Amino acid sequence: MACRVPLVLLACGSFNPITYQHMRLFELARDHMHQSGQFQVVGGIVSPVSDVYGKQGLAPARHRVAMARLALRSSDWVRVDDWESEQADWTETVVTMRHHYDRILKEHQNTTGAPQLKLLCGADFLDTFQVPGLWRADHVAEVTGRFGLVCVSRGGLLPHRAVHESDTLSRHGNNIFLVRDWISNEISATEVRRALRRGLSVKYLLPDPVIDYIRERGLYTWESEQRNRGAALRPLAQQGAPPETPAD
Amino acid sequence: MENSDQTKVVLLACGSYNPITNIHLRMFELARDHLEDTGNYRVFKGIISPVGDGYKKKGLIEAAHRIEMAKLATESSNWVRVDPWEGQQAEWVETVKVLRHHYEELLAAERNKDEVDTVKVGKKRRHEDSDGWAHSHCGKTGMTQLKLLCGADVLESFSVPNLWKPEDITEIVGRYGLVCITRAGSDAWKFVHQSDILWRHRKNIHLVKEWVTNEISATHVRRALRRGQSVRYLLPDPVVQYIQEQGLYSADSEEKNADVVLAPLQKYSKGCN
Numbered sequence: 108m109a110c111r112v113p114l115v116l117l118a119c120g121s122f123n124p125i126t127y128q129h130m131r132l133f134e135l136a137r138d139h140m141h142q143s144g145q146f147q148v149v150g151g152i153v154s155p156v157s158d159v160y161g162k163q164g165l166a167p168a169r170h171r172v173a174m175a176r177l178a179l180r181s182s183d184w185v186r187v188d189d190w191e192s193e194q195a196d197w198t199e200t201v202v203t204m205r206h207h208y209d210r211i212l213k214e215h216q217n218t219t220g221a222p223q224l225k226l227l228c229g230a231d232f233l234d235t236f237q238v239p240g241l242w243r244a245d246h247v248a249e250v251t252g253r254f255g256l257v258c259v260s261r262g263g264l265l266p267h268r269a270v271h272e273s274d275t276l277s278r279h280g281n282n283i284f285l286v287r288d289w290i291s292n293e294i295s296a297t298e299v300r301r302a303l304r305r306g307l308s309v310k311y312l313l314p315d316p317v318i319d320y321i322r323e324r325g326l327y328t329w330e331s332e333q334r335n336r337g338a339a340l341r342p343l344a345q346q347g348a349p350p351e352t353p354a355d
Numbered sequence: 356m357e358n359s360d361q362t363k364v365v366l367l368a369c370g371s372y373n374p375i376t377n378i379h380l381r382m383f384e385l386a387r388d389h390l391e392d393t394g395n396y397r398v399f400k401g402i403i404s405p406v407g408d409g410y411k412k413k414g415l416i417e418a419a420h421r422i423e424m425a426k427l428a429t430e431s432s433n434w435v436r437v438d439p440w441e442g443q444q445a446e447w448v449e450t451v452k453v454l455r456h457h458y459e460e461l462l463a464a465e466r467n468k469d470e471v472d473t474v475k476v477g478k479k480r481r482h483e484d485s486d487g488w489a490h491s492h493c494g495k496t497g498m499t500q501l502k503l504l505c506g507a508d509v510l511e512s513f514s515v516p517n518l519w520k521p522e523d524i525t526e527i528v529g530r531y532g533l534v535c536i537t538r539a540g541s542d543a544w545k546f547v548h549q550s551d552i553l554w555r556h557r558k559n560i561h562l563v564k565e566w567v568t569n570e571i572s573a574t575h576v577r578r579a580l581r582r583g584q585s586v587r588y589l590l591p592d593p594v595v596q597y598i599q600e601q602g603l604y605s606a607d608s609e610e611k612n613a614d615v616v617l618a619p620l621q622k623y624s625k626g627c628n
Binding site (some may be wrong): 137181 | 377378380381384385387388431432584585587588592
């Protein structure tokens with residue numbers, strides 16, 4: 108155990124709302140990384156995206172953060188961080204990773220063996236690397252090369268192919284950990300919102316306290332689903348903007 | 356809320372529940388939404404009935420544990436509860452007999468209610484007559500119906516030789532009715548179409564599409580458990596806790612009944628019961 112590399116897993120996403128599937132990703136990833144014999148997972152961070160992301164039907168960040176907190180109250184290793192959600196503009200994933208890694212390094216200033224930070228994602232995430240204009244090449248290289256990816260795949264998705272078909276990803280292949288979810292479980296937040304606005308039950312798809320929260324505040328209605336309709340996703344809107352100055 | 360045109364329905368789900376998972380509980384939610392959405396039904400109760408140890412399925416742990424876990428899992432539900440009757444029987448009980456048992460209980464409960472409410476006496480009560488059950492139950496409003504809730508696998512299993520007696524299938528779909536949760540993309544109507552019995556009673560078969568595909572099988576859960584992997588968020592937390600405290604589901608427990616033939620197959624392949 109002593110020679111294992113401590114590791115923190117960071118998951119970025121809408122969490123609109125958080126479901127059991129999001130929480131399963133952490134459990135699966137931790138088991139997988141432990142079984143590799145090389146890592147000791149010491150923490151997990153859920154980082155909901157900010158409102159300016161511009162995704163259709165995105166509920167206000169304060170609600171998405173509150174729901175994630177309620178859902179993870181029963182976890183002793185995964186917690187919610189609202190830094191990303193409170194940024195005035197959309198934050199590139201790599202910037203969020205730098206923020207958390209800097210924080211982790213500061214916390215371990217006087218100790219040896221600061222944990223590594225890796226991005227935890229679903230297999231569909233790997234495909235977004237191929238979407239033109241969504242990612243900057245140097246960001247992909249930093250996320251996969253400097254940090255690393257733990258990617259959980261379900262059902263018929265082919266994460267190995269996505270890695271193979273990208274030169275950047277395959278160059279950092281040894282820093283990309285593919286976890287297979289054999290118990291395929293496709294509770295998507297999109298389906299959950301659809302059921303909610305149709306007045307159908309979502310019990311056992313998300314934790315009870317989250318469902319209560321949604322009910323009490325009347326989130327996820329026909330109206331809320333129209334938010335940001337027709338708007339370009341913030342990352343796509345940023346395309347063509349001058350490249351940000353590299354972080355120090 | 357209470358509409359006199361609506362038929363009151365109780366849903367009964369039979370199975371191993373080895374262990375119970377969130378998906379077992381989801382089936383009740385999906386079925387209730389579907390039936391009530393038709394405007395014809397009001398589902399007021401769900402019953403989970405874990406099978407007895409006499410079923411002899413490989414890796415089936417003691418009914419007492421399975422019942423306890425199901426109880427813990429339904430603590431947060433205000434309409435689904437666990438009934439230990441089937442699980443406590445020494446011998447395996449055919450599903451149709453479990454339905455009969457619960458229907459008797461329902462009738463008894465309604466009789467008691469009617470005796471208090473004298474106005475309704477005579478009007479509603481209708482005991483089985485010489486003509487049998489077929490007319491006394493189906494399609495009657497005002498009288499509570501009991502329906503079997505199941506996954507598409509049960510529908511498919513009706514065509515497995517020696518697993519079901521044909522007259523039992525007829526009684527299940529004819530007298531009671533079936534609410535069957537199917538995965539998006541699966542063609543459950545095909546099984547109805549290919550079976551004469553099921554087709555004859557198709558009006559008593561409700562197929563519910565599950566759009567959120569979710570394949571948490573108890574087999575997968577047991578595999579993860581004996582390999583020491585996390586099953587959190589697949590089962591309710593109190594159930595995960597119970598399994599850990601009691602040390603259930605090991606490589607050893609999976610070998611239970613390893614070479615034993617399933618009770619229904621034992622029974623019917625001999626040609627009688």
